[in-house]
Amino acid sequence: MVRALQTITLMRFLDKDFLVSKSSRVLLCSHEINAMIILCAITVNAIQRRSNVDVVVSSALCVLSVMEIFFKLNRLIYLRKSIARMLELVLNDRTHQQGTMEEMVCHKYHRLARKLVWYTIIQYMLAGASIVVFPGHLRELDRKEPPLGITLPFVDNNQPSWYLVNYIMQSIVIFIIALMFAGLDGPFYIFIAYSAAQLEILINYSQSIGERSKCDEDNRRIIRKIFSVHTRLSSFLGRCSELYRAIYLVQVVSSVLLICVALFHVQYNPSRSHSYGLVCTSVFKMWMFCYTGQLIVSKADEFNIAVTSNCWYALWNRRDLRDILFLQLNAQRHYGFSIGGFGYLCFETFTKIMKTAYSFYAFLQQVMD
Numbered sequence: 001m002v003r004a005l006q007t008i009t010l011m012r013f014l015d016k017d018f019l020v021s022k023s024s025r026v027l028l029c030s031h032e033i034n035a036m037i038i039l040c041a042i043t044v045n046a047i048q049r050r051s052n053v054d055v056v057v058s059s060a061l062c063v064l065s066v067m068e069i070f071f072k073l074n075r076l077i078y079l080r081k082s083i084a085r086m087l088e089l090v091l092n093d094r095t096h097q098q099g100t101m102e103e104m105v106c107h108k109y110h111r112l113a114r115k116l117v118w119y120t121i122i123q124y125m126l127a128g129a130s131i132v133v134f135p136g137h138l139r140e141l142d143r144k145e146p147p148l149g150i151t152l153p154f155v156d157n158n159q160p161s162w163y164l165v166n167y168i169m170q171s172i173v174i175f176i177i178a179l180m181f182a183g184l185d186g187p188f189y190i191f192i193a194y195s196a197a198q199l200e201i202l203i204n205y206s207q208s209i210g211e212r213s214k215c216d217e218d219n220r221r222i223i224r225k226i227f228s229v230h231t232r233l234s235s236f237l238g239r240c241s242e243l244y245r246a247i248y249l250v251q252v253v254s255s256v257l258l259i260c261v262a263l264f265h266v267q268y269n270p271s272r273s274h275s276y277g278l279v280c281t282s283v284f285k286m287w288m289f290c291y292t293g294q295l296i297v298s299k300a301d302e303f304n305i306a307v308t309s310n311c312w313y314a315l316w317n318r319r320d321l322r323d324i325l326f327l328q329l330n331a332q333r334h335y336g337f338s339i340g341g342f343g344y345l346c347f348e349t350f351t352k353i354m355k356t357a358y359s360f361y362a363f364l365q366q367v368m369d
Contacts, residue, residue, distance in 0.1 A: 028077070035070045038173065039063060057265040061258060061278055068254040069177055072184055075247050082243055083187055086236070090194045095201065095229075105200050113193035117186050120288065124178035127281035132171045181285075191240050192292040198233045199299035199335075202226060206306035209324070223323050230330065237296070241338045248289065249340025252353060258282045259357035264364045286353055293337050293345020300335035307331040 046059035076083065096106035205226045209219055262279040307328050336344035343349050 035066055038066055042066075053268060054265075057261060057268070060261055061265070064254055064258050064261070065177065065278075068250065069180060069184075071250050072247055073180070076184055079243050082239070086191065086240065086243075087187060089236070090190060093194070095198070101204055102201055105197050105204070109193040109197035109200075112196070113190050116189040116193070116288070116292065117182070120185050120189070121179075121182045123281065123284050123288075124182050125175070127277040128174040128178040130277035131174055188244065189292065192295060195233065195237055195240070196295050196299050198229055199296070199303055202229055202233070203299070203303050203306045205229070206303065207310055209310045220317075220320060223320065223327070226327060227323070230327070234330075234333070237335055241336070245338040245340050248337065248345065249342065251289070252286070252339055252349075255282045255286045256353055256357045256360065259354075260360035260364065263357070263361045267361075267365060283354075287350055290345050290347055290350035293349070294347050297334075297336045297344065297346050304331040
């Protein structure tokens with residue numbers, strides 16, 4: 001699914017020959033040049049029509065969206081080798097072959113990863129469709145109202161031919177950006193599903209320690225398996241958090257600004273605002289990231305509880321008890337995806353984002369009043 005989205009947007013940055021072949025370099029340069037042209041056109045249009053608050057706010061929203069995708073794309077391209085190695089590690093994992101429980105857990109989170117990618121595609125495409133059809137919904141096609149409220153600079157947009165060109169160009173750009181966002185978010189959801197599956201396997205292993213049906217050798221084997229999986233998962237989550245920390249810091253900042261400005265645009269002109277789709281997309285996007293981040297935080301807490309609440313006291317071997325103590329100390333570590341070192345993706349962070357965005361919106365509203 002992720003590969004298909006990257007193929008549609010012509011940005012298969014996880015391929016081993018990316019930036020090696022001439023065609024891939026040309027495609028990357030075309031995307032970069034296209035982004036710069038869009039930013040320049042939006043800036044010129046905003047300067048030319050600076051007396052129109054609708055146009056200025058729409059231009060600001062477009063600049064924020066383009067800069068977000070521009071940074072995210074270039075950052076992921078810069079880290080493409082590390083991400084490709086981590087994806088290869090996930091795809092080559094054979095935990096599901098170790099037993100019935102492992103197979104059920106892996107299939108469960110494999111389905112979750114597919115659902116998350118599909119939800120992302122649907123929400124981005126619905127947001128793009130709502131923006132594209134907005135002028136028709138307002139019956140303002142005759143008034144030459146483009147999807148984003150932005151006109152082409154240096155041309156007469158009242159002419160039907162130029163208006164049609166502008167409308168088609170903006171519609172194509174909107175859907176390309178929507179698919180590109182979904183394709184760039186795909187690897188993150190795969191890493192989330194893999195990490196959650198490994199944590200749930202650790203929880204099941206930990207709960208079985210000290211059961212009456214298990215002998216000392218069975219308990220030692222389970223403890224060794226827990227150490228092996230836990231060490232591998234800690235290293236994986238540490239690398240994953242390090243890769244995405246700058247990306248999600250920018251993501252959070254841009255989402256706060258987008259929600260704030262879009263809410264102001266909706267409040268300023270409720271009947272003709274193009275920002276309803278952007279508000280819904282930004283809120284749902286951050287909720288998805290925080291929901292998946294909370295999944296890791298919750299599973300890590302469950303693992304900590306499972307390690308301390310099992311029947312470890314039934315073990316009589318001194319070495320086994322020492323291993324359990326060491327495992328209990330390690331299980332207290334905080335797992336999650338860092339946001340630039342300022343916090344972790346979780347429901348608490350989502351609440352803070354909404355509060356911050358609303359505070360900025362209230363400030364803007366007060367300034368305008």
